[in-house]
Amino acid sequence: MTLDELDRSLLLLLLEHPRAGLREHARTLGVARGTVAARFLRLQEAGVISGLAPAVEPRAFGYSMLAFIHLDLTQGYLDSVVEDLTAIPEVIEAYTVTGDGDLLCHVVARDTTELEHVIQRLIAVPGVVRTRSQMALTRRIPHRTLPLVRAGRWAPTRTR
Structure with a gap:
């Protein structure tokens, strides 16, 4: 388009x-x-x-912690792992990635105890071999697209 x-x-x-x-x-x-x-x-x-x-902030529900969890997967399990992750409400996004890990999950938790529980649920998913966690301290730039639209660098691309 x-x-x-x-x-x-x-x-x-x-x-x-x-x-x-x-x-x-x-x-x-x-x-x-x-x-x-x-x-x-x-x-x-x-x-x-x-x-x-509407964009709903997890903080409004007490989810003040934000973490990024890298998952290493057994080959051939990507689709089933992603399907199982959809049953964990604290996983609010997941991306396949290059580099270290196969899947990057954006998760929220109310406190460190709950974060540990979420990580344990991730580890229990068949096909997940290992996890590595990073806690976010402060969101410095929220999700945004307005600057891209303002820049107006249009190139014919295929969407979807």
Whole structure:
């Protein structure tokens, strides 16, 4: 999918003013509401816009600890390990990675005792050989995409 300047402008508005409606964005962009709606739908279907759910902070539920756990896996177990990890609610993200480890899990816990319990659950998953943990101290830059959109370095890419 090739993104044009209208797509970029719409993405900027969606990121800078997420609570405004498409009608408001159409007014700001000076185009018809139907045009904005069609662009929005196209961006969703192409996977450029990946969600509309609110961002919920685990801290609000008492999960003040954040850790990154590297998992070494037995060959051939990746898919089954990932499936088993989805049953552990404290695993909030997981990525296959290069370098040390096969899978990097982003986990949360309320305290060190709970973190140890989560790690023990990870170790118990069939196919997990070893874990290495790193506790995050302070999040310095939250997840963000607005600077990328503002930079506007568009290259034709395939999404999804």
